Amino acid sequence: MGGRFRDYEHVLRVAAIFVLAFLGFMAVRAWLVPEDFGVYGFFRAGALDDNRAHPIVHAGRAACVECHADVVEARRGSRHEPIGCEACHGPLARHASAEDDTKPRRPDARATCVKCHETKAGKPAGYPQVSAAEHAPEGPCTACHQAHSPRIS
Amino acid sequence: MPGVEGFIYPNEIELQWSVLIVLYPFITGLVAGAFILASLERVFNVAAVRPTYRLALLTALAFLIVAPLPLQLHLGHPERSFSMYLTPHSESAMAMFGFVYLWYLMVVLLLEIWFDYRKDLVLAWRSSRGLKRLLYSVLTLGSDNISEAALRVDDRLGRILTVIGIPSAFLLHGYVGFIFGSIKANPWWSTPLMPIVFLFSAIVSGVALVMLLYVASCWIRRVPVDMVCLDTIARYLFYAFVIDFSLELLDLIHRIYEADESFRALDFMVKTRLFTSQIVLQIVVGTLVPLSLLALAQLVLLRERARRALYVAAGALTLVGIFAMRWNVVIGGQLFSKSFLGYTTYKMSFATREGLLPAILLMILPFVILAALVRLLPPWTDGREASQH
């Protein structure tokens, strides 16, 4: 029997290496895999927090309403009322959070309007479009139109 | 946009998988094919190919060691690649492949080589000195029993490992095929035939490689080529190639016949952007020519020198053809937009992380490793070492 064992003892050495490697791997795994992995599904739960931790750049309409009630009044009933403030005024979270004291720059009184209202094929029928070059070759659109409550008279 | 024709989704401007990802199935295919050749002798008792048995195993090992390197170079975060073993997503073919690779390397290849070489390792341990002696003692794991009974144990285990190894080799490269074939978003890749086509082209490329290496090694060692061995290998290469060609032809005919939505876009792509690599390199130069040469050798009785030259030519062209096939699958699958309305181009750079230069170096590396392995574990069966120049 001793002879028999001697003849496959080298196989046991190999097997021992495999077992040790496996145990080592399991130990490394226990150390390296984050604790919150697999809590909700096959992912690290902390990733939800990472995705939520991003800074807010657009304030959202509700934030503007808090201070600019006069504009809200001006827009009531107008065609522009459903539009968010930042659609024309750009991202304003910093301004709304009072992190920044400077007044935000007024949007360009021609380019801002043109980007939506320039006549272009493909816009839905009934959408107010005009060829800016023909309608008013130069000058701001606000010379005749109120941006917050536009009227087609 | 330069290089873009028609409409592509804005995010498709850059190809995701580069020439390095072409290398990867090519290399793993060579591994699987070399191993299948080795198993011909061990399991199916085709004694004629015995001279290439150990050479095929060492070739498989050399290439398998290099296989993960193109992937590491390609990853955005190679330092995180170990996560594939820590938190492997069981639904991901790529994650599961990590374990198939590990199994194949550790259990099949390394163990089989060890059991086959153990006697030589022990003898080398006893007869060498210094650093070499230390190296060999480590390789034998400190056991020096090479009695008849122990060697019988080795032989039996080696045979079992080869038997396990054959489906493992199938799994190794079939899985790579599945990594592509299971992507429903890409009609060039998505077909159930993909793992099987990959596997048979792997066998073809691996057998061709070992055949070429055998001839080259005989030439370097100034030793006559065993023509019975070479003829047998060439015959098996021919059979495997016929199957591989039939499978690819079947895929092609099927696509042309069904002519579904993606077909028109793919058809146009093959006729223009992929013409050189697909029609010229893969089909004509890489398949039809070597197949004809091999068929010629089967049908007509040729002199030894002519046969040898024919096999070498066929083998080399085969390797070119199989590489072209990998290129056409990986790169071709990314040249057309998933909107089926446009195409982009692959701008392969040269000396960048994923450029042509690292690809060339990575293809040279396995031969360097093989040369080292051959010195450490000589695979020759004719009892003659490399002749001194």
Add this chain to the structure above:
Amino acid sequence: MQQERRAFLMVAGRLIALSGAASLAWDAVVAGAPETAPNYRLTDHWWAMIVDIEKCIGCGNCVRACKAENDVPREPGCFRTWVERYQIDPEDFEHPKVDSPDGAYEGFPEIAGPTERLKIFFVPKLCNHCAHSPCVQVCPVGATFESPDGVVLVDKARCLGCRYCVQACPYGCRFIDPRSHTADKCSLCYHRITRDLTTACCETCPTGARQLADLKNPADPIHEFLRTHKVNVLKPQMATGAKLYYNGLDGAVR
């Protein structure tokens, strides 16, 4: 006896305290980390979006807002959302002419040539946040996933940058961020929707073509919308469970 009773009471007391603490901890877990979203319960929401093609004017506000909100690189091929313009000749329905210049970041240029015969419209695109997402399926390490509230997100700390997910997405909405070398895509402004805000693209869309929707909210207008409009998803044959519902999706749209 005194000692045993005391020991028992101590153990029992600890168990009760621990289970109470544990249940509080679980509430915090379910609610999300208290500091970032104190009132947000994951299980109360199942996010989706409606895109109304009949309202889109191709102004590109959404593309610009997304780039600003999410710090998306301006390099080519890095779009979390974009708009496509389709020009279809009704006699050649199978070959629409499509363009998306810089993802419509600056809107669209004028079309050269006659357009009276053509059917022209704009199609905003973004991640479909699929319920059976192929990109989640193929990720080898769980770095992309669908959150319990229905948003497909990327874990930038675990992503290897292997690009398998980019290959697997049928809609082309994923890309690799050249700065972090990880996968990136529309996150449905997860940092906003978990704080009672809407996404940046919906906030700045002037026509209401884009609307964020919460399928688990019985008061959400999406339920009425789905009931009264003919809606579709992109590539329905792929069965990805896409939650981006289009109204007015022409059959020529790819």
